[in-house]
Amino acid sequence: MKTIPILPLQASLPAHALAPAPAAAQPTAVTRRLQIRVLRFNPAHPEVAPHWQSYEIDDAAGMTLFIALSEIREKLDPSLQFDFVCRAGICGSCALLVNGRPALACRTLTQNLDATFTLAPLPVFELIGDLSVNTGKWMRGMSERLQTWVHQQEAERDLRRLEERMEPELAEKIYELDRCIECGCCVAACGTARMREDFVGAVGMNKLARFRLDPRDTRDDDDFYEVVGDDDGVFGCMSLLGCHDVCPKQLPLQTQIAFLRRKMVAMGWR
Template sequence: MIPFFKKSPANGQPRRLTVRILRHNPADPSSVPHLQDFAIEEAEGMTLFIALNEIRATQDNSLQFDFVCRAGICGSCAMLIDGRPGLACRTLTRDLGDTITLAPLPVFELIGDLSVNTGKWMRGTSERLQTWIHANSAPKLDALEERMEPALAEEIYELDRCIECGCCIAGCGTAQMREHFVGAIGLNKIGRFRLDPRDTRSDEDFYELIGDDDGVFGCMSLVGCHDVCPKQLPLQTQIAFLRRKMALMGLR
């Protein structure tokens, strides 16, 4: 059990928070989606991750939500926080109101309560977009990797910082309407492999993967993905670049 240390602020007693959670277990035929309120006392430096663990430890051990790293690296604790996608482990309760409403991320398959199966969606998208380095021949085990310019390596690393939390998909209007839309995360992955000089695929190969309405031309440029990305990746910049590139290829 995680210890929770309470400390009163200098101006008085700690806040009493109401955490309102959308509950539903799809594996239980009798379960009906409903909101359930939990009252807790706010602690100094409390995050939603800490609040949820306190609720599960002291009030309802059936509450389902995900976490691994607690440091904004794994992306497991992504959820809707007052209607906006975010990471529970990086969200301080002091930045929110007295009543906090939590719900699972949309688009993804619901496991239960705040837990969704982002891994299934991410794997399916990766397989569809073939997000691995394609080479003409397998590298020799004792071969040295080809030198890469530091500036290019940094550009690739910037796109590799994605933690696959699913926030960009949950905040995407197109993903809500188009079932097979690859979203910002899929387009970000394609952009990353287009930059990698070790990948031997041509622009035409990438066009076949994302040059349609389920790819780069499906984006409505609502900038939702860009706004909610917890790693502040340049998602809209990347999508705009790919769209111009694919549009020029389509005119040939």
């Protein structure tokens, strides 16, 4: 019987055949260049008129407007003013106009925008400079006018009294309205707020609706009518629903305004 010799593996193929094939050339990704036009104005220097200033930076995966503005301030223009705190859509500080529409800078991805877009400060609120506005001052004034806290009528405080149990369904409804971060987007999108300086806006009516639901608040509809039953309150709303469209927390503003208006109409017809 004829024996067939078995060759070693390395001798069975030429050396070049065992070498890994060269990797195929990958096409080079083209980095998109962003042109960001920012409305600049500093009230501390009124001699310089409001004007548009353009900045160019490279787009990047996952880049938000907050990251873009930070890069501009760090590398191009340290004088640029804008607001931020949490960078997670929780504090509401970074709200601005993106192509004329209110939005949060930290939650807006540049990849969802055209290569050229505009940024401007929120209207209605006091301008600090460039994209920075004083929403806190407006919100504080609104809260004081509407008395947005739990009112309890007690002859004497009982510090040992236990809080009454609240049904989970009601607690969830109250919590849903409490998610407001006071970013000011709803106010900036409101046509009435542009025309009426004292209009409480959707944010104010949402807060009152929240306390109207709270069984711990002893105020009745007469009390609520006194603070919101006029043209600066529920009857000033033109139902354009710009507030509902731009709320970053997707709060049921349309529902709450309608709820509060029905209650106030009933009080007005008495």
